[in-house]
Amino acid sequence: MKWHSLDEERCSVARTVAVIGDRWSLLILRDCFLRVRRFDDFQARLGITRHLLSDRLKKLVRYGVLRRAPYQERPRRYEYILTQKGLDLHPVLMAVVHWGDMHMGDEPGRPALHRHRQCGQLFDPVTTCSECGEPVTARDVVVEPGPGARPAAEAG
Amino acid sequence: MKWHSLDEERCSVARTVAVIGDRWSLLILRDCFLRVRRFDDFQARLGITRHLLSDRLKKLVRYGVLRRAPYQERPRRYEYILTQKGLDLHPVLMAVVHWGDMHMGDEPGRPALHRHRQCGQLFDPVTTCSECGEPVTARDVVVEPGPGARPAAEAG
DNA sequence: GTATAAAGTTCCTTTATAGAACTATTGGTC
């Protein structure tokens, strides 16, 4: 399996990895959720090379996760803003942050906390079942082939 | 920021990216959740080179996500099994699959479906607030610096 | 002794990333 054909795999993990499965894309998206929008701000915060940042932003725009919007004329300059498709990656980021908090933490404690606007509390994300509302863990789930599955036991 | 020092960043996204932020690790973990355990099975299903598979499995074992357990003597052979730390990545995988289903899908439909053992229904993962139980989206969350944050506005 | 199986390792080529310098466009300063 080559990198460039990952988004054609019959697996939703592979298709998502095509978008976010590299060293930088998730970190760029983290900053997007923190309202960073401009090239030099991304570059300074992340320490990514300008070349790669340019490349990754183009990729994220191509996949419709970010959009490139002009924020001034003369000289015309652009900033990068999350689309709805990008905003929908929020559960992925929340799950990633929570796992990092639980399993990759160190002495000083969590780097960031999340407050729920509606209830006002600091919270952790809990993955629940859309049908019954109960929390879901790995052992609670049975994976079945869907309509887009490959013929045999290669499902993903 | 260099790749090898990513797990020392004061950011839970960066620390998690150090573990799963490459082309292959998430795909290997997907197969782990589908109960694939052996070297040649991973290799055949993923099409990853044996060299890289060996490397990634070592990395995942080193980070405590998988453990290497002997399944036979003479010749002594090992399989790779999710630890609790690895099982705790399930919400990340579920969020990744769901995003792929929603935004990277194609004609034939979803490659895989998930059934909740407890309620028996096919379901989608919903990220909810641990405090009030309500669903959480990007716009509902305020990020605040935690005890392990850097001095200024560099939080993540 | 020949073949098969599983789990890697080794070697070489191709591709991606790191790091630094350079370009383009405009506004402001001396």
Place this chain on the structure above:
DNA sequence: GACCAATAGTTCTATAAAGGAACTTTATAC
């Protein structure tokens, strides 16, 4: 009008990582 700053990139070269194929090791079956 020459020079500097700000912003958003592009270009160049060296190094690191990934891809691809063959080889090694340990043991059983024929």
